[in-house]
Amino acid sequence: MALLRDDCFDLGDELTPLGEALAVLSGRLTTVTGTTTVPLRQALGRTLAEDVIAPRDVPPHDNAAVDGYAVFFDDLDPEVETRLPVSGRIAAGHPLDREARRGEALRVFTGGPMPEGPDTIFMEEDCVEEDGTVTLKPGIKRGANRRFRGEDVKTGSVIIAAGQVLRAQEIGLAASVGRNELNVRERLRAAVFSTGDEVRDPSDEAPPGCIYDANRYAVMGLLEGLGCAVSDLGILPDSLDAIRDALAGAAAEHDLLITSGGMSRGEEDHVKAAVEALGSLHFWRLAIKPGRPIALGQVADTAFVGLPGNPVAVMVTFMRIARPVVLLLSGRRDIDPFRFRVPTGFDFKKKVGRREWLRARLVTGDDGTVTVMKHPAGGAGILTSMVESDGLIELPEDLGALDKGTDVDFLPFSEVTR
Numbered sequence: 343m344a345l346l347r348d349d350c351f352d353l354g355d356e357l358t359p360l361g362e363a364l365a366v367l368s369g370r371l372t373t374v375t376g377t378t379t380v381p382l383r384q385a386l387g388r389t390l391a392e393d394v395i396a397p398r399d400v401p402p403h404d405n406a407a408v409d410g411y412a413v414f415f416d417d418l419d420p421e422v423e424t425r426l427p428v429s430g431r432i433a434a435g436h437p438l439d440r441e442a443r444r445g446e447a448l449r450v451f452t453g454g455p456m457p458e459g460p461d462t463i464f465m466e467e468d469c470v471e472e473d474g475t476v477t478l479k480p481g482i483k484r485g486a487n488r489r490f491r492g493e494d495v496k497t498g499s500v501i502i503a504a505g506q507v508l509r510a511q512e513i514g515l516a517a518s519v520g521r522n523e524l525n526v527r528e529r530l531r532a533a534v535f536s537t538g539d540e541v542r543d544p545s546d547e548a549p550p551g552c553i554y555d556a557n558r559y560a561v562m563g564l565l566e567g568l569g570c571a572v573s574d575l576g577i578l579p580d581s582l583d584a585i586r587d588a589l590a591g592a593a594a595e596h597d598l599l600i601t602s603g604g605m606s607r608g609e610e611d612h613v614k615a616a617v618e619a620l621g622s623l624h625f626w627r628l629a630i631k632p633g634r635p636i637a638l639g640q641v642a643d644t645a646f647v648g649l650p651g652n653p654v655a656v657m658v659t660f661m662r663i664a665r666p667v668v669l670l671l672s673g674r675r676d677i678d679p680f681r682f683r684v685p686t687g688f689d690f691k692k693k694v695g696r697r698e699w700l701r702a703r704l705v706t707g708d709d710g711t712v713t714v715m716k717h718p719a720g721g722a723g724i725l726t727s728m729v730e731s732d733g734l735i736e737l738p739e740d741l742g743a744l745d746k747g748t749d750v751d752f753l754p755f756s757e758v759t760r
Contacts, residue, residue: 351638371670388526399492404456463487535575593644603651652722661758687713
């Protein structure tokens with residue numbers, strides 16, 4: 343396992359814009375996961391550990407794009423119909439068993455390998471064949487309906503880059519060049535825990551004054567969505583010794599430790615004290631809403647992330663801060679999610695100098711125009727607002743007032759949960 347720099351999470355004491363903080367992470371964090379080779383059928387969703395270089399061209403030979411007739415373009419009359427004898431047949435997997443000859447047409451089917459010489463293919467519906475002769479209309483372009491060797495993939499080219507999460511399309515592309523297994527990153531091992539005398543697991547009773555532990559389950563779901571192997575440490579007792587021992591044991595077996603709540607700067611919190619006793623802890627002063635406070639550090643050589651306590655803030659800061667940490671530690675480099683520009687259907691004011699996220703849903707009007715609407719609930723404890731939203735509006739630091747109809751950056755949840 344690669345070691346983290348002791349100061350990799352140190353941002354200093356200044357109020358830091360999110361963009362600068364993410365740039366620091368990208369520059370300082372290294373991949374900590376090892377590699378393993380898996381069969382192609384087990385590679386879906388894994389992170390590629392090395393470039394896939396094509397050992398062959400795709401397609402491996404020129405071939406027909408349609409069912410029809412293959413001819414030499416120079417045999418065609420450009421002004422009137424051309425009649426040629428049909429004297430051969432080519433199908434996928436069944437090439438012509440001789441050299442092609444000038445002055446003939448070859449019946450060809452989609453995917454059939456083109457022999458040397460014939461360079462143009464007529465679609466069968468544009469032709470008339472009678473008594474072994476085909477009539478061809480004028481006007482076709484040289485090379486029509488022909489796929490060329492290597493037009494998709496060239497031998498020696500990098501077709502999938504290391505760090506790519508393997509989707510169905512990458513799996514298919516790897517198969518197309520004959521790869522039946524791939525070298526991928528091992529899953530990041532993440533351990534999740536909660537603390538607090540008032541916190542109860544959903545499997546237990548919640549007496550007066552207690553709450554069920556929504557945060558831990560939400561965080562585990564988010565981690566699993568990113569391909570992590572997640573261990574549930576449960577709810578640790580509110581004891582410094584117990585938390586310290588649990589963190590020390592988990593750090594030896596995991597790449598990331600993550601919790602939520604009890605992370606305010608200066609608070610006499612057992613998690614804070616335990617982390618600092620075993621490693622280092624840096625409180626991030628980010629100009630964001632929702633989200634303060636956030637703590638990042640290390641327990642021995644294992645990364646630690648302490649998220650806020652309110653459930654909406656937990657999910658939002660995970661999506662925009664913890665997610666990049668997870669991706670970088672896992673060997674991925676695509677930490678910046680894709681944003682869509684969408685006009686708003688509301689007015690809004692915010693504090694200048696702070697990046698802010700609004701829960702929102704997309705609405706399609708009667709004219710087919712799509713706008714984005716802010717969820718009416720703004721509190722960081724309203725978890726139903728995340729369920730009833732499609733994603734987040736991300737408002738930049740320099741924005742103070744937002745007028746209805748203004749285009750904004752919209753982050754669908756699908757872009758920040760994988």
